[in-house]
Each structure stands twice: as C-alpha cells, then as structure tokens.
Amino acid sequence: MDLTEYIGLIAGFLITCSFVPQIMRVLRLKSAREISILFTSLTLLGMVLWLTYGIKHGLIPIMLWNVIGLVLIIILLYAKMKYGRTGA
Amino acid sequence: MDLTEYIGLIAGFLITCSFVPQIMRVLRLKSAREISILFTSLTLLGMVLWLTYGIKHGLIPIMLWNVIGLVLIIILLYAKMKYGRTGA
Numbered sequence: 773m774d775l776t777e778y779i780g781l782i783a784g785f786l787i788t789c790s791f792v793p794q795i796m797r798v799l800r801l802k803s804a805r806e807i808s809i810l811f812t813s814l815t816l817l818g819m820v821l822w823l824t825y826g827i828k829h830g831l832i833p834i835m836l837w838n839v840i841g842l843v844l845i846i847i848l849l850y851a852k853m854k855y856g857r858t859g860a
Numbered sequence: 861m862d863l864t865e866y867i868g869l870i871a872g873f874l875i876t877c878s879f880v881p882q883i884m885r886v887l888r889l890k891s892a893r894e895i896s897i898l899f900t901s902l903t904l905l906g907m908v909l910w911l912t913y914g915i916k917h918g919l920i921p922i923m924l925w926n927v928i929g930l931v932l933i934i935i936l937l938y939a940k941m942k943y944g945r946t947g948a
Binding site: 805 | 864867868870871872873874875877878879881882884885886889891892893894895896898899900901902903905906907908909910912913916917921
C-alpha cells in the first residue's frame with residue numbers, strides 16, 4: 773500500500789470519526805432541532821453510492837470508511853428522529 | 861466516463877449538497893449549539909486529505925466534490941463560530 777492509500781485511510785478516518793462527536797453532542801443535549809433531516813438522509817444515500825463506487829474501483833479506504841460512516845449516520849438519523857423537532 | 865464515475869459524481873453531489881440544507885437550517889434558526897465544532901473541523905481536515913487523494917489518483921468526482929465540500933464546510937464552521945455556543 774503506497775502513501776496515497778494511507779492519505780485516503782486518514783481522510784476517511786477523520787470524516788468518519790467526525791460523526792462521533794456530532795452524535796455525542798446531540799445525545800448529550802437530547803436535542804437535534806438544528807440537525808437537518810435532509811443533511812442526514814442525503815449523506816446516507818451518498819455513502820451508499822460511495823460504497824458502490826469504492827467496490828467497483830477496489831478502493832479499500834472508500835469501502836472501509838463508508839461502511840463505518842453508514843452505521844454512524846444511521847445513529848445520527850435515529851437521534852434526529854428521537855430528539856429533533858420537524859424541519860428540513 | 862463509465863457508469864462507475866457517474867455513481868461517484870452522484871454520490872459526491874448528494875453528500876456535498878447535504879451540507880446546503882444543514883447550513884440553511886443553522887442560518888434560519890440563528891443557532892448552532894447542537895453542531896459539533898469537532899464534527900466541522902475534522903470534516904474540513906478530512907476533505908483536504910480526500911482532495912489530495914483524488915488528485916494523486918486522478919479521480920475527478922473525488923476532486924470536484926471535495927473542493928465544493930470544502931467551501932460549504934467552511935461556511936458551516938463560520939456559522940458555528942457565529943451562532944454556536946461553546947461545546948465539542
């Protein structure tokens with residue numbers, strides 16, 4: 773694995789991990805009014821497509837981080853459903 | 861450009877566009893308390909690295925959407941600075 777693949781792994785790690793403090797913040801505040809439902813649902817759909825893209829190209833970092841990202845965005849979407857008042 | 865590249869373009873389009881309603885929502889509510897500063901800053905850093913990855917591999921969708929994504933995440937970070945109370 774060359775340097776570029778490591779960059780991809782770190783890039784995905786950072787973006788995927790970024791959802792963890794966001795989920796924690798919403799759960800701690802027990803409020804998701806400011807979280808856009810369109811943000812969470814479009815991101816979810818986009819990650820499904822990136823996963824397809826990664827599989828087709830055999831790009832390990834894209835596959836790996838989009839699988840983990842999908843789990844996290846589903847948790848955020850659940851938190852929005854639980855704590856968020858309606859709003860796009 | 862084959863079908864896979866179109867999937868990548870649509871994936872990036874969806875994820876990049878997802879930031880637009882999120883920014884709109886924060887600006888409309890004039891509140892970004894629930895937005896995690898770690899979420900925005902890690903995403904920003906991750907996008908810079910994805911852009912590097914895309915350039916190294918010559919992957920057009922990754923380059924394109926990360927450039928636009930960077931502009932949007934900077935706007936969201938600005939909104940967090942303006943409207944968000946402190947919190948990780």
